[in-house]
Amino acid sequence: MESIRRRNPEAVLSSLEAAAISARGGFACMFSTAEEYETALITERRAQGRYGAQRSRWPIVMFAGCAMMVVGTVLLLS
Template sequence: MRISRRTTHSDLRSLEAAAAVARSGFACIFSSSDEYERALITERRARGRYSARQGSWTMTALILLALSVTGAVIYWV
């Protein structure tokens, strides 16, 4: 049983190409975690994740809480 040299060489090149493709799949486009976080926040801002209306909801809840506490104090006095 004789293996041709041409087949072995092409198989070796095929394996090397497959290994190169597999290694490139693990590459990361960010050089550091800070760069990743900055890109993530920029993307979320672009989608409207950090909008001003969330702050207005918080302010409304605080005002309602203050009014209810004031009402309770007036009721008990």
């Protein structure tokens, strides 16, 4: 194996640059921002059916409670 001192400095520099570019390519991410990642993640989860429509009973319970309060108020005041 030959020493780095015996090599051409330009060749050593270009070899190091090529190694750095290769190393950076291994860690590259296909998303440039976190927002792009989250959008792709949500899209993928929707395609899998994880975000299905969930019907909540909360509005019906609130309506029934308010209606009972109104009826109770009317009965108390009459």
